[in-house]
Amino acid sequence: MSWLRALKETARSxxxxxxxxxxxxxxxxxxxxLALVVGVSLVLFxxxxxxxxxxxxxxxxxATFQRSWRPRPVLALVSGASLAVSTFxxxxxxxxxxxxxxxxxxxxxxAGLAWAAGPTGGIIAGSNVAIMLVTITxxxxxxxxxAHAAMxxxxxxxxxxxxxxxxxxxxxxQRDALADALAGExxxxxxxxxxxxxxxxxxxxxxARNAAAVTPRQARRxxxxxxxxxxxxxxxxxxxxxxxxxxxxxxxxxxxxxxxWEILGAAGSLLDSAARAVRTGDPxxxxxxxxxxxKSPDTEVILTGxxxxxxxxxxxxxxxxxxxxxxxxxxxxxxxxxLVSHRRRPTLLKLVPVVLRSMRRELxxxxxxxxxxxxxxxxxxxxxxxxxxxxxxxxxxxxxxxVMVMRPEFTHTYSRAVGRFMGxxxxxxxxxxxVQLAHPxxxxxxxxxxxxxALMYLxxxxxxxxxxxxxxAYVVFLLGMAGxxxxxxxxxxxxxxxxxxxxxxxxYALYPAWETPRLRDRLATWVITDGRYAATVLDRxxxxxxxxxxxxxxxxxxxxxxxxxxxxxxxxAQHEPVxxxxxxxxxxxxxxxxLAQFGRVAMLMEAxxxxxxxxxxxxxxxxxxxLRRATExxxxxxxxxxxxxxxxxxxxxxxxxxAEGPPPDSFVRNGATLLLRALxxxxxxxxxxxxxx
Numbered sequence: 012m013s014w015l016r017a018l019k020e021t022a023r024s025x026x027x028x029x030x031x032x033x034x035x036x037x038x039x040x041x042x043x044x045l046a047l048v049v050g051v052s053l054v055l056f057x058x059x060x061x062x063x064x065x066x067x068x069x070x071x072x073x074a075t076f077q078r079s080w081r082p083r084p085v086l087a088l089v090s091g092a093s094l095a096v097s098t099f100x101x102x103x104x105x106x107x108x109x110x111x112x113x114x115x116x117x118x119x120x121x122a123g124l125a126w127a128a129g130p131t132g133g134i135i136a137g138s139n140v141a142i143m144l145v146t147i148t149x150x151x152x153x154x155x156x157x158a159h160a161a162m163x164x165x166x167x168x169x170x171x172x173x174x175x176x177x178x179x180x181x182x183x184x185q186r187d188a189l190a191d192a193l194a195g196e197x198x199x200x201x202x203x204x205x206x207x208x209x210x211x212x213x214x215x216x217x218x219a220r221n222a223a224a225v226t227p228r229q230a231r232r233x234x235x236x237x238x239x240x241x242x243x244x245x246x247x248x249x250x251x252x253x254x255x256x257x258x259x260x261x262x263x264x265x266x267x268x269x270x271x272w273e274i275l276g277a278a279g280s281l282l283d284s285a286a287r288a289v290r291t292g293d294p295x296x297x298x299x300x301x302x303x304x305x306k307s308p309d310t311e312v313i314l315t316g317x318x319x320x321x322x323x324x325x326x327x328x329x330x331x332x333x334x335x336x337x338x339x340x341x342x343x344x345x346x347x348x349x350l351v352s353h354r355r356r357p358t359l360l361k362l363v364p365v366v367l368r369s370m371r372r373e374l375x376x377x378x379x380x381x382x383x384x385x386x387x388x389x390x391x392x393x394x395x396x397x398x399x400x401x402x403x404x405x406x407x408x409x410x411x412x413x414v415m416v417m418r419p420e421f422t423h424t425y426s427r428a429v430g431r432f433m434g435x436x437x438x439x440x441x442x443x444x445x446v447q448l449a450h451p452x453x454x455x456x457x458x459x460x461x462x463x464x465a466l467m468y469l470x471x472x473x474x475x476x477x478x479x480x481x482x483x484a485y486v487v488f489l490l491g492m493a494g495x496x497x498x499x500x501x502x503x504x505x506x507x508x509x510x511x512x513x514x515x516x517x518x519y520a521l522y523p524a525w526e527t528p529r530l531r532d533r534l535a536t537w538v539i540t541d542g543r544y545a546a547t548v549l550d551r552x553x554x555x556x557x558x559x560x561x562x563x564x565x566x567x568x569x570x571x572x573x574x575x576x577x578x579x580x581x582x583x584a585q586h587e588p589v590x591x592x593x594x595x596x597x598x599x600x601x602x603x604x605x606l607a608q609f610g611r612v613a614m615l616m617e618a619x620x621x622x623x624x625x626x627x628x629x630x631x632x633x634x635x636x637x638l639r640r641a642t643e644x645x646x647x648x649x650x651x652x653x654x655x656x657x658x659x660x661x662x663x664x665x666x667x668x669x670a671e672g673p674p675p676d677s678f679v680r681n682g683a684t685l686l687l688r689a690l691x692x693x694x695x696x697x698x699x700x701x702x703x704x
Contacts (some may be wrong), residue, residue, distance in 0.1 A: 017588040021422055023428035030476040035469060036179045041072035042465035044170040049457045052162055058453040060162055062493035063098070063149050065457075066142050067091045067163025069464055069485070071170040076471060079131040080184065080222050082229065090135055091167015095160035097143040101103035102156035105147050108399075111391055116227070118143070119391045119532050123384025126419055127369040133419075140391070141414040145486070146405035149493060174276060179510035181327065185237055188222035191215045192244050193332070197282035199248065200275045203255035207263070210607060211252070213571045216245060220568075224356040236289055236340035241333040247328050249618035251278065252611065255323040258685055259615045259678070261318045270313045270571060271520035274322055277301035282330050284451050295336045305329065317619055317678065322620075382524040383419035390518045391418065394511050403503045412511025417519075420526065422586045427475055428512035434479025435508045442484035446491060456492035460485050471637035526580045527589040533577045534602060534647035538655075538693075541606055542642025545686055546635040550619065553632035553680055555621045563617060570610060577603070594697070601696030609689035616682040636649040646691070657690045665671050 012020075047067040052061035074090035075083040097118065102112040126133030146163070150156035176283050180186070184307045195215040217513040225233060254271055256258050263265040288295040305326045314322050357365060373380040391410040398406020416427040433688040442463075445451075451459060467481035483504070544566040551558040580598055594602075621628075637659040645655030662684060 012586065012588050014510070014588040017586060018425065020586055021425035022429045023136065024422065025426035025428070026433060026474070026476050027475055029472075031472045033469055033473075034179070034245050037076075038465055038468035040173050040177055040179060041075070041170065041468045042461055044068055044072060044166075044173045045464050046458075046461045048162070048166045048169050049461065052454065053457060056158070056162070058457075058492045059149055060155075061453075061457065062489050063146050063159035064162035064166050065489055066146050067094055068166030068170055070094055070138055070142055071320075072464075072468060073169035074131075074135050075170065075174065076468065077131040077134055078184075079129075080224065080356065083174045084225075084334075086135070087167050087171040087174065089167075089359070090139070091164045091170070092166070093135070094139045094142060094146075097139050098146045099160040100290075101143045101147040102150050103153060103160075106292040112395065115140075115144075115395060115410075116388045116392050117206070120388040121370075122414070123387045124370040124373060126383060127373045127380045128366040134638075137387070137414050137417075140410040144395075144411045145415075148405075148407065152302050165353060169686075180239045182234060182237060185222045185233075186290050188215075188219045188291070189240055189284040190242060191235060192219035193282050193286035196244055196247050196251070197279040197286065199497070200251050200282065203251060204272045204275045205519065206256055206262075208254040208608075208611070211248060211611075214575060216241075216248070217571060217575060219244065226356050226358050228358075229356070236292070236336050238335070240289065240373060241283070243328055243331045243335065247282075247325070247332075249277065249614045250321050250325045250328060252489055253317060253618035254325060256615055257614075259317060259681060260321065260596075261314070265536075266313055267318060271311065271318065271322075273304050274310070274325065276327060277304035278325060281333065284658075285332045288336040296332055298334065310398045312529055314618040321618060338604050361605065376497050379419050379524040381575050382522065383417070383666060386518050387414060387417045388521050389522075394514050397510065397514075399508060403506075403507065405503045406507065408504050408507035409511040409514065412508045413515045413518075416512055417515045418582055419524060421519060421523065421588075422583065425516055426515050430476035431479050431599070432509055432512050434476040435483045436505055438480040438483025439487060439504055440684040441480070441498050442487035446487070451488075451491070453492045456488045460492065463488060525584070525587050525589050527584040527587050530577075530580060530584055530599065531649055533573075533580045534599075534606075537570070537573040537577045537606055537650040538642050538649060539644040540566070540573040541610050541613070542638050542645075544570040544610065545616075546611050546638045546642075549622050549631040549635035549638065549679070549683070552616075552628040553630075553635060554627055555625045556623050560620070563620065566619070567614070574607070574610070577630075602693055605693035605696055608629065608692070609686055612682055612685040612689060616679070617686075631679050633663050633666070634660070634679070638686065641690070645693075649697065654694050655690070657687060657694065660687050660690065 030083045045068045049061050052677070067663060068091075071087040071091045071094075074086045079086060097644060100114065101111065101118075104114050104179050119137075119140050122133070122136035125136040141648040146159065147156075150159045171396060176463045192215040195212065199209065223237075223241045237292065252260075255275060257263040261271045277298075277300075284295055284297050310322050310326075311319070321345065344511075373384075375381065390413045394410035395406065395411050398409045416424060416431050418424045442459075445459065449455065463481045463485035467478055471478040471480065487504075488527070547558070547563050547566040551560075551563060585596070641655075641657050641659040644659075645657065648655040660683075664680075664687065
């Protein structure tokens with residue numbers, strides 16, 4: 012993609028307004044917390060400290076809107092406390108330019124590395140640095156700075172207390188994640204009726220898995236309908252696919268296909284009912300027609316072999332889902348016994364060493380997070396020095412803008428820079444017009460700031476530019492309450508916001524972290540994980556007693572993560588102004604389809620894994636070894652821009668066919684043949700790109 016087209020695409024993305032489900036009660040609660048903190052501060056301490064406390068409460072509320080599975084009060088407390096510490100340390104050093112500049116670089120570099128812990132940590136840390144640049148200008152003494160910091164922490168405490176006292180959709184994020192996973196399974200079941208090899212998006216299941224991890228405190232309070240359904244949903248997917256697939260399931264035509272069509276439709280209906288019940292917390296309302304299909308004795312008459320086993324397994328799993336959604340059959344504890352969760356999320360204190368280890372792992376050459384940390388710290392320092400040198404006051408607007416818009420990847424950085432500038436211009440214009448007409452005093456300015464914050468909380472997910480309109484007006488009113496002259500603030504804010512955005516964009520162009528050159532490495536990682544998953548499944552057939560289902564499960568999760576990482580990298584690379592290096596867009600799409608089919612065949616074989624007491628299938632061991640070796644060599648070939656060769660797998664299949672003794676297991680033999688066919692399709696997809704490289 013050319014630079015001109017990339018700039019157009021990112022500008023359009025930054026100005027896009029989306030239709031999203033609004034959460035007015037949550038926005039009202041955040042605004043109420045902000046109003047309470049500002050009102051108390053105005054009465055007790057005056058408008059200047061009230062402005063600081065408002066920033067603390069405002070940022071704490073924004074932190075609770077981030078996509079995180081941790082309790083919202085914890086996010087509010089962490090945000091308020093970290094902003095308080097940043098403000099106090101920043102004020103103590105701000106009178107010494109070199110010392111403060113060193114602190115700013117260190118603080119910003121650490122905030123950039125915080126992206127190693129996830130987007131929520133990176134966003135909160137970056138926002139704290141940006142707001143610190145504003146709040147350190149408000150105190151007039153060290154004691155005053157301590158008071159400002161205390162009120163910021165108080166703002167976070169108030170927001171946390173309101174979340175506890177007035178919960179809105181408690182466990183709502185977890186309910187939505189699980190409901191989305193069940194609804195995705197329902198949609199998949201319906202699509203399989205028309206397309207027996209329909210693709211499946213694993214992201215909802217991965218999101219639900221992340222949401223299912225809880226702290227010990229959360230585990231004791233988790234609703235029954237959120238305990239266990241995600242694991243059942245995970246097991247549903249291979250069973251649905253194995254029932255529909257003509258290669259390893261029912262034939263493509265005939266009465267078996269028709270009955271499978273009916274069963275899949277019934278499964279979709281029941282999964283939709285369970286998803287609605289989980290999302291709302293209401294009782295499950297089942298479709299009697301769908302229930303009659305699953306309970307019909309015709310299944311035992313029409314279906315035989317693997318399809319019959321798949322149908323029986325599907326009926327059993329759907330019964331589990333319904334029981335869980337009804338809040339029954341999920342907790343077989345004796346009274347007083349603690350709830351056991353298979354996925355534990357560390358507490359806040361235990362999370363600290365985990366985050367530090369994640370950040371330390373990113374201190375390596377080629378790390379995208381490290382590049383972001385270096386880039387954002389350099390731009391922030393440059394913006395601060397330029398702001399000091401310009402004949403304006405409020406020079407912090409430039410570095411503040413840079414910190415807020417910069418992200419580890421190209422598209423978000425450029426789109427946010429455009430959205431922030433346009434939102435700032437509009438927000439400042441609206442706020443200026445109101446100030447000109449109303450000439451508000453401190454109390455009215457505080458009220459207008461609270462209204463702008465409420466609109467920000469309500470609309471922030473509809474588009475970055477929309478949120479910035481409200482945020483810009485909020486800051487103008489808040490600083491006006493603290494005594495800033497709007498006539499000074501308006502031109503400075505617009506010019507320096509533009510400067511900060513340009514600095515961020517230029518810095519990324521000069522010191523980028525493109526995903527395009529990494530595509531082959533991402534693809535190679537997916538090849539290896541896919542091969543290990545398939546080999547682990549075959550090992551279970553070879554020796555059912557010694558191979559646990561947990562090993563298969565771990566291999567599946569690993570390859571699923573590799574697949575999503577590839578897809579995200581491919582999506583990012585498509586918007587980068589970089590020519591492809593060794594793999595074209597067409598070849599990438601074809602290679603993705605081939606690997607997806609490979610993983611799908613392995614999943615179909617997983618759906619029929621033998622019990623521990625089953626008879627071993629000796630030939631599966633040789634196939635598993637050949638798959639591991641071939642995919643490791645194939646991944647190396649992908650990285651070196653060569654076409655992989657799957658001779659070890661072909662030879663393993665040929666040796667077993669030529670061997671004397673009992674005939675090979677037909678199910679394993681057919682599955683291995685389909686795996687080899689998918690690998691050969693993968694090599695054909697890369698032939699053109701390798702020829703061009």
